[in-house]
Amino acid sequence: MIARNSAEELQAVLDAACADGRIDAGCLAIAGQSGEHACVAGRANVPEDIAATTDTVLHIGSITKLITAELIWRMIVDGALTLEMPVIEAAPELAHIETLRDSAITIGQLLSHTGGLDGDVIFEVGRGPDVLRKFMAEIDEIGSLFTPGDRFSYANVAYNILGRILEVRGGKVYQDALGRHLREDCGLAHIAILPEDKIRMRTAVHFSTIDGELVPSTFGPNSNIASGAVLAMSMPDLARWGVGLLDNAELVEGLTTPVIALPHNYRFEGWGYGAILLDGMGSRLFGHDGGTEGTSSFLRIAPEQKTAWAFAATGDAVLAVYRELEPLLREACAVGSAPDRRPAGEAPTDLSIYEGCYRRHGMRFRITVGEESTLLLRADGDATPPVLDGLVLEPLDRSIFETRVGELGAPTWLSFHEFDDSGVPQLFFVIERMARRTGEAAS
Amino acid sequence: MTQPDAADLQVRIELAAKTAHVPGLAFAVSLTGEMVSAATGVVNIETGVEVLPDSLFQIGSITKSHTATLAMQAAEDGLIDIDAPVSQYIPIQLGRGPEAGPFTARQLMAHISGLDGDLFIDTGRDDDALARLMVLCKDLDFLTAPGRYYSYSSAGYAILGRMLEVVYGQSYEQILKDRLLDPIEATRSTCFAENAAFCRTSVGHEVDEDGKARVVSLTLLPRAMGAAGLSLFSTVEELIAYANVHIFGHDVLNRASAEAMRAVQTELPDGSEWGLGWKAIRNGGTRFVGHDGGTIGQAAALWFVPEHELAIAMCANGGDTQHAWQDLAYPIFQEVCGGVPEPDIPEPVKNVADLSRYVGVYDNIGVTMHVTAESDRLKVVAKSKFFGFDDVVFPLHPIGEGRFRCELYGNDKIVNAFFDPDEQGRPALFYAGRLHRRVDGAVV
Structure with a gap:
């Protein structure tokens, strides 16, 4: 379905990325009206020497x-839920969660990450089918970052709550409803939700080298199943799912309704009720990105071209590889190039206003002034060693700073918001999540 | 005998797997502590991933010997008394019925507790799976009084596993890892598919008579029966390392305990013996010790002869695994020991006494058996209560008073026996290692 030279170019990028170690295995699939294309490179499991295939x-x-x-x-279209419905009306059993109850957070706000939930609450509650119910029982003290509807802050917990709402309203355990939908409604074969699914397929796994030893990247906790900790799919199946969405205009309309713009993001323009809006709030290219320990993934759906592409890879520099692939994919699928979002504003002269400590659930971000008009970021968890230490942030304008994570990393933007009367920012937006300034010293 | 040549072994396993329509197979032999291993075929016909000697397979009930090893280790450390009532450790009623009574860890290990056993109930994936199963064990029937007859009981091994959990305050899987697998460097072995997914891991296959294989639908069995052997994935190489612990002794199990585990506790109708977690078969002047294991579509065997310091392990994922095992292991056993691990079974007799006393319906938790008489033999229709297995129909040929032999799944040396455990003239049926009580009400 795509030109031969495009296919060869895409394959060459994957082969080069495997050869230079940026990825272990990568698979790319395009599905559209006129057919399908898939290419793959590398090993699904390096120490076990298992080659990746398009079925991986x-x-x-x-x-x-x-x-x-x-x-x-689907429930909203059927009239069983509405965007404006408060979460605790949709699932009264969640009324014990104060933040949901007191701010009357709605289904639409959860879908668009505008509920203000301090949302990276990730912990194990077991392996069984009752994980979402158990998880809900443990999050009654979840915090709030801002007035619901005012801003955006990516919240895993919001999607776990949505998963629980699906269970409560649909009468089926989430893992079963998900499996039935993908396998039976969508007719997809290479879907792995539970560990027993993963042992019967080629499942791509990543190992990190720590002190000279290969350490497997563990699967995410089942408690975060509805936000994305466990599901694995082949890329042809993911692309088929993506293009299949386009058969239902009402669904697409809903998922892509522009809710909140994020102009300070390197990668995309904003968020709809579920979908990431890629090329501007009015544009139709939408999708989502994903990341688990050791794997990153990208899905793009182009309604006008009736085409979807999916890419996922294991390894340390997947984002950088995807950024090489995306222009080729846009060309191959006749989707225009991405707009340049680089801000036109001037870089600030006084960087001391950014200095300070910013926090969200479980994480602390300390900003200090570095050398040559840059900021330095140190990030650590309440219970974890520093995850980022001395990351250099270069100002692009008053709000947006650019950085690169790791030697092979792709550029990423971080931003400051809610400047007070003396020009001091109160919010720090890092990896799609807000953190609020505290009174603590940064050093 | 010297160690088999690796190249020669490779040729032999490829032929044996092909002949027996086994999709994937791994095999290892160890003589005087030196191991040779080989593998052939695929772990999964859908993915086409090849089997290597360190690939994981489900080893099924071989795990029972691991559980018994852990119990003996706990006894060495003075944490349990294998001759004390189990109720001392698990203070709830386990089992019911007119013949219910106190039973011990020793009886559980030797399958002589009298408890019915094929309990395959899913109590979830969490760490409390085994504790939750115990609550259900209160409804388990005693087929006979404790200590009286052998009847293979997987539930008994689940109870043994729970005893270990109570004593150590950890999950069975953690105890197995910390106290046995890690110390013997069996680090690929795991009870969890979450870990197995990082290795080449075999799935079970159903193979038809033409050798056409398909992957079974159920690739993981309930966690609660892990201590009885539904969960553990291992490799032939790690099984050999484990067998060598039993042959040579190790920090995890001293030689006296190892010898106690393989000493005879009870004799079966086919003349074989059961120890504490191990079966033993005498043949050609040699006593073979080992265990077989199976999950859905996978089969494994681990047998060893301590005096020859010989151990053989095979894991296979479908097809006629019994014949593959005989093709591969028996020539080695024959050469080293002058015999094979198979009991001598008498040939069928022609003129037999009245068979009508055996006609009836027999039952236990796993199977209902309908027995009818046909001239010089009995006919059995066995209806499994689990996993939607098809009925199995087979003849029983008399070989002596109350004893019959039959052919099942390619093995023609299975012995069934009838006897009277309830002292009311109603024979029970010993079949496939389990007792089945007469339930049709016809007092003979």
């Missing part, structure tokens, strides 16, 4: 959120 399932991480959103939207 890769963890799709938060792309699962788009599937959860689809299932919610």
Whole structure:
């Protein structure tokens, strides 16, 4: 379906990325009206020497959120839920969660990450089918970052709550509803949700080298199943799912309704009720990204071209590889190039206003002034060693700073918001999540 | 005898797997502590991933010997008394019926507790799976009084596993890892598919008579029966390392305990013996010790002869695994020991006394058996209560008073026996290692 030279170019990028170690295995699939194309390179399991194939399932991480959103939207279309419905009306058993109850957070706010939930609450509650119910019982003290509807802050917990709403309203355990939808409704074969699914397929896994030893990247906790910790799919199946969404205009309309713009993001323009809006709030290219330990994934759906592409890879520099692939994919699928979002504003002269400590659930971000008009970021968890230490942030304008994570990393933007009267920012937006300034010193 | 040549072994396993329509197979032999291993075929016909000697397979009930090893280790450490009532450790009623009574860890290990056993109930994936199963064990029937007859009981091994959990305050799987697998460097072995997914891991296959295989639908069995052997994935190489612990002794199990585990506790109708977690078969002047295991579509065997310091392990994922085992292991056993691990079974007799006393319906938790008489033999229709298995129909040929032999799944040396455990003239049926009580009400 795509030109031969495009196919060869895409294959060459994957082969080069495997050869230079940026990825272990990568698979790319395009599905559209006129057919399908897939290419693959590398090994699904390096120490076990298992080659990746186009049937290999890769963890799709938060792309699962788009599937959860689809299932919610099916209920909305059926009239069983509405966007404006408060969460605790949809699932009264969640009334014990103060933040949901007191701010009357709605289904639409959960779908678009505008509920203000301090949302990276990730912990184990077991392996069984009752994980979402158990998880809900443990999050009654979840915090709030801002007034619901005011801003955006990516919240895994929001999608776990949506998963629980699906269970309560649909009468089926989420893992079963998800499996039935993908396998039976969508007719997809290479879907792995539970560990027993993963042992019967080629499942791409990543190992990190720590002190000279290979350490497997563990699967995410089942408690985060609805936000994307466990689902793995083959890329042809993911692309088929993506293009299949387009058969239902009402669903697409719902998922892509522009809710909140994020102009300070390197990668995309904003968020709809479930979908990431890629090329501007009015544009139609939408999708989602995903990341689990060791795997990153990307899904793009182009309604006008009736085409979807999916890419996932294991390894340390997947984002950088995807950024090489995306222009080729846009060309191959006749989707225009991505707009340049680089801000036109001037870089600030006084960087001391950014200095300070910013926090969200479980994480602390300390900003200090570095050398040559840069900021330095150190990030650590309440219970974890520093995850980022001395990351250099270069100002692009008053709000947006650019950085690169790791030697092979792709550029990423971080931003500051809610500047007070003396020009000091109160919010720090890092990896799609807000953190609020505290009174603590940064050093 | 010297160790088999690796190249020669490779040729032999490829032929044996092909002949027996086994999709994937791994095999290992160890003589005087030196191991040779080989593998052939695929772990999964759908993925086409090849089997290597360190690939994981489900080893089924071989795990019972691991559980018994852990119990003996706990006894060495003074944490349990294998001759004390189990109720001392698990203070709830386990089992019911007129013949209910106190039973011990020793009886559980030797399958002589009298408890019915094929309990395959899913109590979830969480760490409390085994504790939850115990609550259900209160409804388990005693087929006979404790200590009286052998009847293979997987539920008994689940109870043994729970005893270990109570004593150590950890999950069975964690105890197995910390106290046995890690110390013997069997680090690929795991009870969890979450871990197995990082290795080449075999799935079971159903193979038809033409050798056409398909992957079974159920690739993982309930966690609660892990201590009885539904969960553990291992490799032939790690099984050999484990067998060598039993042959040579190790920090995890001293030689006296190892010898106690393989000493005879009870004799079966086919003349074989059961120890504490191990079966033993005498043949050609040699006593073979080992265990077989199976899950859905997978089969494994681990047998060893301590005096020859010989151990053989095979894991296979479908097809006629019994014949593959005989093709591969028996020539080695024959050469080293002058015999094979198979009991001598008498040939059928022609003129037999009245068979009508055996006609009836027999039952236990796993199977209902309908027995009818046909001139010089009995006919059995066995209806499994689990996993939607098809009925199995087979003849029983008399070989002596109350004893019959039959052919099942390619093995023609299975012995069934009838006897009277309930002292009311109603024979029970010993079949496939389990007792079945007469339930049709016809007092003979």
